[in-house]
Amino acid sequence: MDNQRRKRIRQLVRRLNQTRRRQALQIDILCRDMVAAHREFADRINELVFTVEFYESLLAQTDRGGLLDVAAQAIARRVPGARLVIFLLAGDAFELHCLDDQSPIQPQPDGLEQFFTPEAVRRISRANWICSVEDMIDMGLNAPGQVLSRVSAAAVPLGRYSPGLGFLLLYRAAETPLRPVELQTLAHICPGLSRALAACRRHPPTTQPAS
Known part of the structure; x- marks a missing residue:
């Protein structure tokens, strides 16, 4: 029992x-x-705040150089430690812009941007998604493996779902990979940035006659 x-x-x-x-x-x-x-939820709030502040910062810009510089500064704060290069289509060629440089730049000898051909730039610009390194290789990026192995990189087209104007190229050390939330935030602001760039092209700043 x-x-x-x-x-x-x-x-x-x-x-x-x-x-x-x-x-x-x-x-x-x-x-x-x-x-x-x-x-x-915190990421969404931060993304919303960034987007609002980003568009507000563009409102005061009336020329393309100033617009690109302000945009690059904001993006650099959002994606710290990354090199940002803005590719813009220019006829059959392209121009490069980077932070604190309002005029077209030459590719850096040690930078990923030197390995893009005009055809690759056109194809990436017309993509409607955030392009990984694999995507960019498929579209014509011709960078050696030892360069690609050292970086985390992505391209964000400026004109998603519309004719492309160019794209944002971001890359930083592979030890600090780009985060999906960073890239998604940039994808959300690119349509507005592309419209602002198009407006600058249609309405160039006026100059006052010399007195």
């Missing part, structure tokens, strides 16, 4: 422990979900 009683008690304790472990696991999963949801 005592053996049966002890056996029932052991079974009861075993079931109780199993129930507690399941509850602990469920609580752990719930906490992880809550933390992930909070992080996602």
